[in-house]
Amino acid sequence: MLSRYRAGVAAAGLAIALAGCDRAAHPAANAAPIPVTVQTVATQSWNTTVQSIATVRARESVALTAAVSDVVDKVYFESGDDVKAGQLLVTLRGNSQQAALNAAQATYEEADQLYRRQQELIGQQLVAKSTVDTQRALRDAAMARVAQMRSDIGDREVRAPFAGVLGIRQISPGSLVTASTVIATLDDIERMHVDFQVPEAQLGLVKLGNEVSGVAAAFPGERFRGEVSAIDSRVDENTRAVTVRADFANPARRLRPGMLLDVRLYQPERQALVIPEIAVVQVGRESFVYRVKADDSVERVDVRTGERRDGKVEILDGIKAGERIVVDGTGKLRPGLKVRGEADGGAAPAPRPRAAQ
Structure with missing residues (x-):
């Protein structure tokens, strides 16, 4: 009887041990x-995208300077003004040029009157034709001198070459300016050029009209959108990259020349x-x-x-x-x-x- 009990206990212990081994062998199960x-x-x-860092440039941009050296007479703008193409911005004194123009104008009028009189007398054979020809040449020379002096006075007027927004005014009435003196900057920022580099290996992904989006640090969360308008004809030998230009509409004028944009160029959806x-x-x-x-x-x-x-x-x-x-x-x-x-x-x-x- 005792031996049967011991045998049963041994069998139960063996079964428990085997079950434990099975659990250890198959923990995942x-x-x-x-x-x-x-x-x-x-x-x-x-969309497959190409990412790059871009520089924002104005569609048209210029640093305004005078063509000659002289003293500023009047300034007709303030910093940040919107101006139209051809608008007068600055005039220089040009007193001597104005006096020279008056003298040239008087010389021309005198030469022209004498030429007209000789034209009347040549029909009566009272004046030689060679004399009339000489007087016509003198009149034409006087007229050219008048045009030259008007051009000199025109060089003393600074006008906007295109419509845009002026930067900070750098001169005042009475300032002496030279041909290298910057009067102000002028930028057309209604549309902006955004230039960025694309590696040579990804050049095949770039096509005219591709959509481009950009984010500026100044406006986090706001995404600007444009499209590729030009691809440079050359690959830079040093960087092995090509410059791509995108056009961005800028009606709110939030983009400014010189800003950095984190841009992404998108391929057609697939x-x-x-x-x-x-x-x-x-x-x-x-x-x-x-x-x-x-x-x-x-x-x-x-x-x-x-x-x-x-x-x-x-x-x-x-x-x-x-x-x-x-x-x-x-x-x-x-x-x-x-x-x-x-x-x-x-x-x-x-x-x-x-x-x-």
Whole structure:
């Protein structure tokens, strides 16, 4: 009787030991499902982009200077004024030039009157034709002198070469200016040129009319939009990059010449597999995701990634549309573990394909 009892106890102990060994050998099979966020992979619209740092330039820009050296007589503008093309901005004194013009005008009028009298007398053969020709030449020379003096006086007027916005005024009445003295800057900022560099390897992605967007540090969260208007004819030998110019409308005048923009050049939209960037696990040079199988266990799948943008990444190879992957909670997973998934956003459990019978 005692021997039977001992045999029973030994058999029970052996069964418990075998069960413990089985649990140790298969921990994943016996562990509780791990809560994770699951998403079904699907295609969506996607743009390939080229990113660069750009410099903003005015469509037309000039530093206004005088053509000659003289003293400022009058200033007809204030800093920041909007001006029209041809508008008078500054006049220089030019007293001596005005006096010389008056003298030249008087000389011309006298020569012209004498020429007219000789024209009347030549018909009566009272004046030789050569004398009339000489007087005509003198009159024409006097007229040229008048034109020259008017041009000299015109050089003492500074006018706006195009419509735009003036910068800070740098001179005052009575200032002596020379040909190198900057009176003010003038910029046409209704539309802006945005110049940026594109690597030679990405030159094939750039085409006239491509959409370009930019963000300025001065206006965080605001995105400016334009399109490619010109591509330089040469690739820089030192940087192996080409300069691309985009035109940006600037009705609110928020963009200013000299600003830096973080720009992105967009390609036409296409359909691509795009998943949240946090779903991709990076170990060294390897990238992989955890795919959820039909029995709710996970497996590691190596993927080849493309462009990353705004917290998302394009998947070029490794997974297919319709498959389920773990988005959040990858840090506590290893192949074979079972998961309890909720749809991305925590709204409802993700749809799960039925196991094959």
